[in-house]
Amino acid sequence: MTHTLSAKHTDAPPATRRRLTVSPRARSIVEKLVGAGIVLWGAATAAFLAQVALPGDRATTILNVRSGQTQLRTPEELAPINAEYGLQDPVLVQYLDYLGGLLRGDLGISYQQHRPVWGIISEQVGATLALTAVTLVLAWVIMVFWVTLTAGRGPRIRAFGSGVDTVTAGLPPYWLGILLLLVFALGLGWFPVIGGTGVNGIVLPALTLAIPLAGFMGQATRTEFERSLDAPFVLTARMRGMGDVGIRLRHVLRHAVLPAVTLSGWAIGATISGAVIVESLFTRPGIGSVLITAVDSQDLPVVTGVVVLVAATYVVANLLVDLAYTLIDPRMKNS
Amino acid sequence: MTILDLNAKHIADLSAKRPVRLSVENLNVGFERNGSLRPVVKNVSFDLEAGQCVAIVGESGSGKSVTARTLVGLTGANAVVDAGSIRLGDDDLTALSSKRWRSIRGRRIGFILQDALVSLDPLRPVGKEIEEALALHGWGNRASRKRKVLDLLASVGVPSPRNRARQRPDELSGGLRQRALIASALALDPEIVIADEPTTALDVTVQAQVLLLLEEMKQRGVSIILISHDLSVVAHLADQILVMSGGEVVEQGTAHQILTDPQHPYTRSLINAVPSRKTRGSRLAPAPAAAPVHTAAHANDEHASFDGPVLEASGLVKHFTAPDGSRTTAVDDVSFTLGRGETLGIVGESGSGKSTTARIALALEEADAGTVRLLGQDWSAVPETRRRRLRKQISVVYQDPLSSFDPRWNTERILLDSLPAGAFTTAASKRERVLALLAQVGLPDTVLHRFPLQLSGGQRQRVAIARALAPSPSIVVLDEAVSALDVSIQAQILDLLVDLQKQFGLSYLFISHDLGVISHLSDRVLVMKDGAVVESGTADQVFTAPAHPYTQELLGALPSLDEHRAVSLWPGAASVHSATEGSTP
Numbered sequence: 017m018t019h020t021l022s023a024k025h026t027d028a029p030p031a032t033r034r035r036l037t038v039s040p041r042a043r044s045i046v047e048k049l050v051g052a053g054i055v056l057w058g059a060a061t062a063a064f065l066a067q068v069a070l071p072g073d074r075a076t077t078i079l080n081v082r083s084g085q086t087q088l089r090t091p092e093e094l095a096p097i098n099a100e101y102g103l104q105d106p107v108l109v110q111y112l113d114y115l116g117g118l119l120r121g122d123l124g125i126s127y128q129q130h131r132p133v134w135g136i137i138s139e140q141v142g143a144t145l146a147l148t149a150v151t152l153v154l155a156w157v158i159m160v161f162w163v164t165l166t167a168g169r170g171p172r173i174r175a176f177g178s179g180v181d182t183v184t185a186g187l188p189p190y191w192l193g194i195l196l197l198l199v200f201a202l203g204l205g206w207f208p209v210i211g212g213t214g215v216n217g218i219v220l221p222a223l224t225l226a227i228p229l230a231g232f233m234g235q236a237t238r239t240e241f242e243r244s245l246d247a248p249f250v251l252t253a254r255m256r257g258m259g260d261v262g263i264r265l266r267h268v269l270r271h272a273v274l275p276a277v278t279l280s281g282w283a284i285g286a287t288i289s290g291a292v293i294v295e296s297l298f299t300r301p302g303i304g305s306v307l308i309t310a311v312d313s314q315d316l317p318v319v320t321g322v323v324v325l326v327a328a329t330y331v332v333a334n335l336l337v338d339l340a341y342t343l344i345d346p347r348m349k350n351s
Numbered sequence: 352m353t354i355l356d357l358n359a360k361h362i363a364d365l366s367a368k369r370p371v372r373l374s375v376e377n378l379n380v381g382f383e384r385n386g387s388l389r390p391v392v393k394n395v396s397f398d399l400e401a402g403q404c405v406a407i408v409g410e411s412g413s414g415k416s417v418t419a420r421t422l423v424g425l426t427g428a429n430a431v432v433d434a435g436s437i438r439l440g441d442d443d444l445t446a447l448s449s450k451r452w453r454s455i456r457g458r459r460i461g462f463i464l465q466d467a468l469v470s471l472d473p474l475r476p477v478g479k480e481i482e483e484a485l486a487l488h489g490w491g492n493r494a495s496r497k498r499k500v501l502d503l504l505a506s507v508g509v510p511s512p513r514n515r516a517r518q519r520p521d522e523l524s525g526g527l528r529q530r531a532l533i534a535s536a537l538a539l540d541p542e543i544v545i546a547d548e549p550t551t552a553l554d555v556t557v558q559a560q561v562l563l564l565l566e567e568m569k570q571r572g573v574s575i576i577l578i579s580h581d582l583s584v585v586a587h588l589a590d591q592i593l594v595m596s597g598g599e600v601v602e603q604g605t606a607h608q609i610l611t612d613p614q615h616p617y618t619r620s621l622i623n624a625v626p627s628r629k630t631r632g633s634r635l636a637p638a639p640a641a642a643p644v645h646t647a648a649h650a651n652d653e654h655a656s657f658d659g660p661v662l663e664a665s666g667l668v669k670h671f672t673a674p675d676g677s678r679t680t681a682v683d684d685v686s687f688t689l690g691r692g693e694t695l696g697i698v699g700e701s702g703s704g705k706s707t708t709a710r711i712a713l714a715l716e717e718a719d720a721g722t723v724r725l726l727g728q729d730w731s732a733v734p735e736t737r738r739r740r741l742r743k744q745i746s747v748v749y750q751d752p753l754s755s756f757d758p759r760w761n762t763e764r765i766l767l768d769s770l771p772a773g774a775f776t777t778a779a780s781k782r783e784r785v786l787a788l789l790a791q792v793g794l795p796d797t798v799l800h801r802f803p804l805q806l807s808g809g810q811r812q813r814v815a816i817a818r819a820l821a822p823s824p825s826i827v828v829l830d831e832a833v834s835a836l837d838v839s840i841q842a843q844i845l846d847l848l849v850d851l852q853k854q855f856g857l858s859y860l861f862i863s864h865d866l867g868v869i870s871h872l873s874d875r876v877l878v879m880k881d882g883a884v885v886e887s888g889t890a891d892q893v894f895t896a897p898a899h900p901y902t903q904e905l906l907g908a909l910p911s912l913d914e915h916r917a918v919s920l921w922p923g924a925a926s927v928h929s930a931t932e933g934s935t936p
Binding site: 258262 | 425454455461464472474480484488536
């Protein structure tokens with residue numbers, strides 16, 4: 017291991033030459049952006065195909081959604097709708113119109129509310145993004161605190177620490193949410209029962225999502241933390257007189273969080289989808305409630321908009337993760 | 352005044368000149384597990400004077416590292432330390448609070464571990480690590496610490512310290528990062544430095560530089576405790592040597608006594624175990640309990656009917672393209688032949704292209720130019736489907752068998768899997784072959800049901816050799832096959848390789864960075880540097896009359912059992928501070 021590594025790094029290149037003038041850094045950024053574009057295009061296409069593939073005449077559906085009735089419509093009634101949404105065009109034309117709209121930031125017109133989807137989403141997205149951000153921060157704080165406190169501390173504490181990780185990772189959010197509501201809102205009265213967008217109102221919903229996430233990330237971090245505690249560089253640090261707390265915080269933690277950073281990319285996306293349950297439980301505004309209403313009423317452009325938005329969040333989150341990763345482990349820059 | 356008084360006064364005078372810095376008396380260490388105590392260090396006593404070096408020598412598990420770690424209070428969990436006394440100057444180290452220990456570690460006793468690639472935090476610049484040692488003990492302020500870091504790096508011979516301090520261990524060459532590790536241990540000018548295998552896994556020239564650096568520290572008055580499995584490494588630095596085996600000090604005395612007149616058989620075996628040109632043809636380890644087993648199972652018709660070089664490589668070239676688009680020539684026009692029953696040694700430092708050459712010879716890597724012929728037949732130039740028939744003629748043993756074994760397979764399954772397909776049809780004949788292979792490599796049947804992690808390093812390497820022998824090959828490629836072993840175990844494996852070669856007429860392609868091993872085993876030698884062969888010839892030519900300066904440098908850097916060598920370790924290297932090494936880009 018050490019030999020192959022040192023061999024790789026002392027391979028001082030006596031005969032190196034550059035074939036391309038593009039710097040490796042720039043090339044990897046371009047590659048990542050192209051990859052991100054392909055993911056977004058795939059998500060948008062899947063959402064579009066789902067709309068087209070739904071049974072029934074779409075113009076009829078739109079009229080029924082708007083009026084809240086279920087009945088057959090005459091061609092005269094359908095004509096303006098077909099014209100408005102371009103439903104008589106060939107599917108390929110509709111698809112290209114749709115993609116063109118996406119590129120301009122136009123997500124289409126809601127069937128039900130008869131106004132741009134972008135407007136509906138942008139009113140609500142702030143609350144969800146705030147919830148996601150607070151969730152992620154809380155999950156990290158809980159996870160880092162718990163792992164640093166319990167990892168590699170002798171068999172009993174270790175078993176207890178990782179047991180708590182496993183149990184919390186498996187908690188269903190709606191159950192946890194109800195429990196938190198009962199104890200901290202209804203019982204102790206520390207937090208409002210109905211969420212709202214205030215600072216106080218975000219704590220319980222965020223905890224509902226953060227606790228299972230902290231347990232999940234904690235499992236990965238703990239393994240790496242204990243591996244690093246045994247590493248020779250930790251012994252070297254002890255040999256120069258460093259105490260246990262310093263070693264855990266200044267050396268080991270940085271190595272141990274790498275897997276959790278990777279998971280965070282997934283977690284940001286998952287939290288936005290997870291927001292559906294929590295937002296309805298705590299009656300918070302947000303994308304979750306938009307999505308539920310839209311699915312209930314078959315308001316497909318809105319559903320599509322949310323899907324594309326979630327995909328975009330995933331892509332952005334993973335780009336951020338890559339960035340964070342190279343900051344924490346600068347060795348990644350070269351590979 | 353009586354003679355006794357005079358003696359006492361004389362001794363007092365001596366100790367006044369050279370004060371005892373560290374005094375260890377009857378140190379016992381054990382590890383407690385499930386209520387029972389397993390002793391690992393028994394009754395170790397020694398005195399370390401100012402500017403002196405005490406070496407503790409022994410193989411893995413002898414208790415030498417545990418002894419060293421106990422001296423800084425880091426024996427480990429579940430350890431029970433019982434000492435008559437351990438005195439550092441005027442302080443008693445046997446009953447210290449953990450806070451007092453922390454003030455001693457780094458400040459009064461520095462510690463150097465092996466392999467700075469993993470012994471320095473791989474995510475941080477080396478300068479930060481050195482600065483941390485200063486900051487922990489409240490040395491200076493931020494700005495003065497930064498300056499001190501640069502001074503320290505310069506003092507251990509790191510060129511352009513300002514740039515190097517900002518680099519991580521993986522960005523520095525092996526020698527530079529080991530120097531940085533030493534600088535971090537020297538940061539607070541400790542009275543004592545403990546070096547635990549400080550040169551293991553380093554190339555010989557780098558090893559020589561590190562030893563020279565320790566020598567300089569010693570001359571500046573630092574006391575050194577040097578831990579090694581290799582007597583030749585400690586020979587010229589140590590004033591006093593403790594030889595440990597099984598937790599006990601089997602022999603203790605001045606370096607001169609131990610090296611020139613060893614009393615204990617174990618010490619003698621350690622001295623004999625060091626391979627060199629002079630040991631060629633003689634055994635390195637005490638004779639094994641069982642005589643080599645002669646079996647007729649090494650059936651190899653193809654080999655028997657073939658006359659001529661078993662392996663011929665001509666004009667091999669291999670380039671690698673790094674992720675950033677730069678190209679490296681790993682192998683540059685390498686040619687060689689390997690005769691039947693012959694050993695060809697390829698020697699070079701890390702990055703010289705020797706392992707890539709071996710991989711091309713094994714047809715695991717495709718060369719960009721050049722050809723390899725195996726037993727006179729096309730080997731490198733034909734598709735793998737046509738090679739398959741010949742595959743059993745060439746096999747390989749690597750440095751670290753642990754990573755080339757499936758950890759969930761026991762020895763029996765590893766060996767059964769290595770038998771050539773179709774050669775053994777019944778379960779009984781397979782089992783018979785496996786037992787014969789075990790006997791050939793000198794392992795008892797009891798290892799059959801053990802897993803790789805349950806075997807010792809030497810046993811694992813024997814299993815790897817048995818696996819390589821399983822298809823009855825003509826050629827065995829040994830790629831650093833003994834480099835990770837302690838000298839005493841290495842001696843046994845080298846003896847085994849010589850026996851097997853005689854018995855089966857094997858040809859060895861022996862790759863190593865260790866000239867001692869190469870010169871002990873090889874008939875002919877290739878010296879490689881930066882992908883090219885700089886010198887080749889018979890072992891005698893190359894080692895007695897080296898023509899190329901690089902070969903001369905390698906030979907000069909080779910540690911030997913001659914004690915108290917002149918400070919200049921190789922010709923032409925006036926100073927270790929010369930900026931011959933840079934960092935990799």
